[in-house]
Amino acid sequence: MRHAAALFVIAAITTAIATSSAAQAPRSPTPPLSEAPIRTTIVAKGLEHPWGLAFLPNGSMLVTERAGRLRLVDKDGQLGKPIAGVPQAQVAGQGGLLDVAVSPTFAQDRLVYLSYAEPGEGGAGTAVARARLDAGKFNDLQVIWRQVPKVSGPNHWGSRLVFARDGTLFVTTGDRFAHRERAQDLATTIGKVIRINADGSIPQDNPFVKRGGARPEIWSYGHRNVQAATLHPQTGQLWTVEHGARGGDELNHPQAGKNYGWPVITYGVDYSGARIGEGQAKPGMEQPVYYWDPVIAPSGATFYTGDVFPEWRGSLFIGSLRPGALVRLTMSGDKITAEERYLGDAGRIRDVAQGPDGLLYLLTDEADGRILRVEPVKTK
Numbered sequence: 249m250r251h252a253a254a255l256f257v258i259a260a261i262t263t264a265i266a267t268s269s270a271a272q273a274p275r276s277p278t279p280p281l282s283e284a285p286i287r288t289t290i291v292a293k294g295l296e297h298p299w300g301l302a303f304l305p306n307g308s309m310l311v312t313e314r315a316g317r318l319r320l321v322d323k324d325g326q327l328g329k330p331i332a333g334v335p336q337a338q339v340a341g342q343g344g345l346l347d348v349a350v351s352p353t354f355a356q357d358r359l360v361y362l363s364y365a366e367p368g369e370g371g372a373g374t375a376v377a378r379a380r381l382d383a384g385k386f387n388d389l390q391v392i393w394r395q396v397p398k399v400s401g402p403n404h405w406g407s408r409l410v411f412a413r414d415g416t417l418f419v420t421t422g423d424r425f426a427h428r429e430r431a432q433d434l435a436t437t438i439g440k441v442i443r444i445n446a447d448g449s450i451p452q453d454n455p456f457v458k459r460g461g462a463r464p465e466i467w468s469y470g471h472r473n474v475q476a477a478t479l480h481p482q483t484g485q486l487w488t489v490e491h492g493a494r495g496g497d498e499l500n501h502p503q504a505g506k507n508y509g510w511p512v513i514t515y516g517v518d519y520s521g522a523r524i525g526e527g528q529a530k531p532g533m534e535q536p537v538y539y540w541d542p543v544i545a546p547s548g549a550t551f552y553t554g555d556v557f558p559e560w561r562g563s564l565f566i567g568s569l570r571p572g573a574l575v576r577l578t579m580s581g582d583k584i585t586a587e588e589r590y591l592g593d594a595g596r597i598r599d600v601a602q603g604p605d606g607l608l609y610l611l612t613d614e615a616d617g618r619i620l621r622v623e624p625v626k627t628k
């Protein structure tokens with residue numbers, strides 16, 4: 249039955265591609281929820297709108313709460329006290345303490361990276377800070393990157409943190425909702441994917457380092473609100489998922505210097521129903537790899553590389569805030585070959601991570617948010 253459903257999904261995607269013009273990206277067929285031999289276990293609860301989850305080398309977890317706290321959660325789900333010394337975030341709307349990433353060389357440097365909504369002149373902006381985690385405290389806090397300029401408004405901050413294999417750090421941002429035209433303006437870091445070195449300095453091979461008037465930390469531009477980002481396990485390249493307006497959520501594979509179109513081209517329309525920009529395609533602007541209409545409100549993504557679910561290896565898992573599900577994309581090279589959705593009753597999924605045990609871990613975006621572990625159900 250499940251096999252038949254998957255075949256139907258592939259057929260629907262193929263049809264969508266065949267009947268659209270060359271400029272059209274493949275559209276999600278919006279599959280119904282699938283049954284999979286999995287169940288979820290609650291690892292921890294009592295987290296206030298948890299936003300980002302990262303594993304330490306010893307298997308314990310660091311979890312941010314949007315309300316401004318960072319906690320260590322041990323393998324048994326015991327919540328530690330809030331870690332002292334984290335940056336003060338502006339907690340309002342979608343803003344607050346957001347993502348967390350562990351240094352790839354944590355065993356030597358004990359560095360932990362946080363993204364957050366930083367208040368300041370002009371309003372607030374997405375920022376990234378790092379500190380050494382020692383004895384449950386944040387030491388030697390440094391702000392290594394700040395959105396330019398800061399603007400008013402509580403929404404669209406990005407802001408996932410992903411270390412590339414070369415040690416550089418990708419930071420995704422958002423268009424800050426009322427500033428969408430600035431996603432096209434290379435003099436700002438609103439609506440961009442950013443690439444910096446681990447100390448915040450600029451990699452000299454970034455695409456705009458030699459362009460006058462452009463911010464040198466920009467990797468790609470024309471993004472709306474990128475709340476999911478992860479590295480492809482084979483290529484090591486960045487993949488992102490961004491919130492569109494109504495009908496315009498996108499999967500992208502952002503490459504150096506390229507323009508991903510927002511708000512000039514998009515598959516979405518404004519919440520009022522009004523058209524946005526010039527259409528769905530334009531020379532010089534990239535098409536998404538895949539898009540969702542109706543939207544999934546994506547947040548958090550990871551490619552699965554573990555051994556516990558061999559049939560999932562190479563799939564991209566994405567959290568859906570609304571309608572709420574764990575979305576699985578099956579891929580062949582850079583193409584999406586099927587979509588399935590699981591766990592429709594899990595609520596708003598804010599982040600998805602693979603644990604060192606090869607299981608998937610999810611955060612639920614609730615006032616009493618949870619860490620869920622996705623486990624196989626053995627069928628005999």
Ligand SMILES: [Ca+2]
Nearest residue numbers: 498508509510
């Ligand atoms: Ca786009």
